[in-house]
Amino acid sequence: MLGKGVVGGGGGTKAPKPSFVSYVRPEEIHTNEKEVTEKEVTLHLLPGEQLLCEASTVLKYVQEDSCQHGVYGRLVCTDFKIAFLGDDESALDSDETQFKNKVVGENDITLHCVDQIYGVFDEKKKTLFGQLKKYPEKLIIHCKDLRVFQFCLRYTKEEEVKRIVSGIIHHTQAPKLLKRLFLFSYATAAQNNTVTDPKNHTIMFDTLKDWCWELERTKGNMKYKAVSVNEGYKVCERLPAYFVVPTPLPEENVQRFQGHGIPIWCWSCHNGSALLKMSALPKEQDDGILQIQKSFLDGVYKTIHRPPYEIVKTEDLSSNFLSLQEIQTAYSKFKQLFLIDNSTEFWDTDIKWFSLLESSSWLDIIRRCLKKAIEITECMEAQNMNVLLLEENASDLCCLISSLVQLMMDPHCRTRIGFQSLIQKEWVMGGHCFLDRCNHLRQNDKEEVPVFLLFLDCVWQLVHQHPPAFEFTETYLTVLSDSLYIPIFSTFFFNSPHQKDTNMGREGQDTQSKPLNLLTVWDWSVQFEPKAQTLLKNPLYVEKPKLDKGQRKGMRFKHQRQLSLPLTQSKSSPKRGFFREETDHLIKNLLGKRISKLINSSDELQDNFREFYDSWHSKPTDYHGLLLPHIEGPEIKVWAQRYLRWIPEAQILGGSRVATMSKLLEMIEEVQSLQEKIDERHHSQQAPQAEAPCLLRNSARLSSLFPFALLQRHSSKPVLPTSGWKALGDEDDLAKREDEFVDLGDV
Numbered sequence: 001m002l003g004k005g006v007v008g009g010g011g012g013t014k015a016p017k018p019s020f021v022s023y024v025r026p027e028e029i030h031t032n033e034k035e036v037t038e039k040e041v042t043l044h045l046l047p048g049e050q051l052l053c054e055a056s057t058v059l060k061y062v063q064e065d066s067c068q069h070g071v072y073g074r075l076v077c078t079d080f081k082i083a084f085l086g087d088d089e090s091a092l093d094s095d096e097t098q099f100k101n102k103v104v105g106e107n108d109i110t111l112h113c114v115d116q117i118y119g120v121f122d123e124k125k126k127t128l129f130g131q132l133k134k135y136p137e138k139l140i141i142h143c144k145d146l147r148v149f150q151f152c153l154r155y156t157k158e159e160e161v162k163r164i165v166s167g168i169i170h171h172t173q174a175p176k177l178l179k180r181l182f183l184f185s186y187a188t189a190a191q192n193n194t195v196t197d198p199k200n201h202t203i204m205f206d207t208l209k210d211w212c213w214e215l216e217r218t219k220g221n222m223k224y225k226a227v228s229v230n231e232g233y234k235v236c237e238r239l240p241a242y243f244v245v246p247t248p249l250p251e252e253n254v255q256r257f258q259g260h261g262i263p264i265w266c267w268s269c270h271n272g273s274a275l276l277k278m279s280a281l282p283k284e285q286d287d288g289i290l291q292i293q294k295s296f297l298d299g300v301y302k303t304i305h306r307p308p309y310e311i312v313k314t315e316d317l318s319s320n321f322l323s324l325q326e327i328q329t330a331y332s333k334f335k336q337l338f339l340i341d342n343s344t345e346f347w348d349t350d351i352k353w354f355s356l357l358e359s360s361s362w363l364d365i366i367r368r369c370l371k372k373a374i375e376i377t378e379c380m381e382a383q384n385m386n387v388l389l390l391e392e393n394a395s396d397l398c399c400l401i402s403s404l405v406q407l408m409m410d411p412h413c414r415t416r417i418g419f420q421s422l423i424q425k426e427w428v429m430g431g432h433c434f435l436d437r438c439n440h441l442r443q444n445d446k447e448e449v450p451v452f453l454l455f456l457d458c459v460w461q462l463v464h465q466h467p468p469a470f471e472f473t474e475t476y477l478t479v480l481s482d483s484l485y486i487p488i489f490s491t492f493f494f495n496s497p498h499q500k501d502t503n504m505g506r507e508g509q510d511t512q513s514k515p516l517n518l519l520t521v522w523d524w525s526v527q528f529e530p531k532a533q534t535l536l537k538n539p540l541y542v543e544k545p546k547l548d549k550g551q552r553k554g555m556r557f558k559h560q561r562q563l564s565l566p567l568t569q570s571k572s573s574p575k576r577g578f579f580r581e582e583t584d585h586l587i588k589n590l591l592g593k594r595i596s597k598l599i600n601s602s603d604e605l606q607d608n609f610r611e612f613y614d615s616w617h618s619k620p621t622d623y624h625g626l627l628l629p630h631i632e633g634p635e636i637k638v639w640a641q642r643y644l645r646w647i648p649e650a651q652i653l654g655g656s657r658v659a660t661m662s663k664l665l666e667m668i669e670e671v672q673s674l675q676e677k678i679d680e681r682h683h684s685q686q687a688p689q690a691e692a693p694c695l696l697r698n699s700a701r702l703s704s705l706f707p708f709a710l711l712q713r714h715s716s717k718p719v720l721p722t723s724g725w726k727a728l729g730d731e732d733d734l735a736k737r738e739d740e741f742v743d744l745g746d747v
Contacts, residue, residue: 220268
């Protein structure tokens with residue numbers, strides 16, 4: 001059969017023998033075409049999805065050892081995805097591949113997930129874009145979720161090759177209009193079939209009631225108030241319809257500069273300190289306008305510096321922290337380590353893995369983000385200071401740092417509902433430009449910066465270091481990162497709430513048309529069956545014990561972790577000179593002026609940070625209190641599940657944490673079974689316990705990159721490469737030393 005044919009083409013340019021080997025002659029392909037077509041998989045289309053072009057007799061390469069096996073099938077392109085339809089061999093292993101996405105299949109690539117497209121011409125790999133004069137014999141697609149697809153087009157009819165290659169290039173790379181996204185086609189077609197998951201209790205923060213609830217939950221309602229001055233987006237299109245400001249702040253101040261220069265509340269700590277953010281005022285050259293802006297800021301800071309607000313420390317993220325360019329450059333280098341075309345390329349780069357990893361600076365950027373969040377946490381927790389984050393639009397690094405601080409300080413944010421609500425509040429309603437930062441419209445590559453992915457990577461570091469503190473798993477974070485590129489959810493496809501509401505018809509002039517009702521990514525039942533969703537929930541998560549009334553009486557309203565905090569003296573509020581010095585400093589920042597130093601000297605800040613950090617890590621961890629990550633060099637690791645999951649050579653069968661998790665889940669099942677028997681004896685009626693996912697019951701069959709690795713073939717390549725290691729000893733001896741293999745997943 002064609003599906004069993006072996007094809008080459010993955011070797012170097014000076015191969016000693018022909019690069020293509022096939023057990024099927026070209027003429028046999030066309031004579032057997034009818035027979036094979038009967039076995040092809042049916043193309044499943046979503047509501048509103050349309051087929052644009054297709055090509056038959058395409059061979060999809062599957063990496064395995066030094067050679068490459070090809071599976072015969074059709075390559076199709078719709079207005080939603082690129083899909084390969086071949087002999088469905090994975091159906092034979094249906095019991096092992098229960099973690100399936102119902103929207104995007106194993107061989108599907110959403111158009112928004114395509115990163116780069118390459119063609120191979122006479123064994124030379126070239127980037128494809130625009131109109132082509134010559135069409136490739138091999139097509140390579142690099143995806144934003146780091147998958148690599150390779151398709152052989154040698155047996156495909158010339159006209160079909162032109163049609164499918166041109167179609168894929170156009171629909172993935174050509175600039176788009178917002179209204180032409182598949183998001184709207186799907187919403188229109190599925191308008192009457194959209195069902196909201198009743199179990200989804202995520203706070204969306206699109207009503208005044210949601211903000212009042214959050215204020216009450218954090219006890220911030222004594223100093224801050226939710227306002228509706230921007231209802232209908234009549235003041236500022238960048239801000240949400242509802243948000244929170246200091247209680248004494250006049251609402252007319254919000255309207256003065258369209259929301260710029262206004263301290264907006266993010267979160268309140270148990271000790272009364274709060275986290276705020278502010279966008280800078282527009283830069284002006286006119287001295288008269290500058291004076292007006294300065295007087296305005298004077299009034300704002302007089303408001304927030306008087307009691308009960310006391311001290312406000314500023315963190316200017318625009319000039320004293322990371323730049324978006326640094327993040328973009330680092331990730332561009334970092335992702336290349338995982339976009340591997342073949343096994344040979346993997347082993348060639350493996351020798352210099354650590355130097356390439358270090359030169360990308362991605363892990364260092366993660367460390368800097370976590371360190372900045374700890375510094376802010378120290379100011380709020382140990383020094384009882386309010387912290388004001390400053391940024392040009394307060395929609396990139398402000399979202400990142402404020403979310404990390406809340407994740408470290410608020411155990412509610414470490415539950416699944418709390419985490420989803422946090423993203424809604426700080427990222428979606430906070431005006432993070434997902435449309436631009438993910439480059440969904442392909443209009444400006446320079447605007448594409450993975451700020452949200454950086455946040456998820458920082459969160460993974462915390463989850464990896466403190467698993468029992470989080471209700472969700474790393475698998476949850478991985479599929480959340482994948483959901484950035486699935487255009488049936490509105491969550492990550494707009495730059496602001498105003499842009500979403502306007503294009504959904506909620507703010508339009510046509511009152512007769514019914515507003516579109518889009519899905520949110522938090523409805524996980526759309527993507528996964530209930531059994532697969534169990535892998536998103538951490539079975540080791542320890543819920544916070546509920547205290548009875550008697551226990552509550554003797555407790556003060558503080559974190560349980562408070563006893564292990566460093567004995568840093570809280571600074572008294574300066575009486576004279578403080579306000580003028582701090583205000584002038586902030587005004588210079590907000591007006592785009594250069595400054596030489598922060599109000600606190602760097603040495604003092606470093607000393608406070610180190611004392612706070614070391615003291616916390618010297619005490620036992622309370623998973624429902626303050627939570628700090630380790631940020632020393634070796635502690636910041638590569639998020640193996642996300643970055644290495646598609647590379648067979650990086651997997652360890654039956655190894656890593658999945659083996660430990662399997663045994664723990666088996667114990668949980670056994671305990672639950674015994675509990676049910678005890679309950680039956682006492683004739684008690686009890687709700688059935690949730691089953692542990694049966695996918696984990698046989699750890700010997702699983703990979704270290706489970707559950708995604710089950711979709712991959714395992715390479716039988718020797719665990720150590722022979723090329724480049726001659727100086728270390730005999731090649732045959734090295735190939736046998738499997739016990740010395742270094743697991744990249746534990747880097």
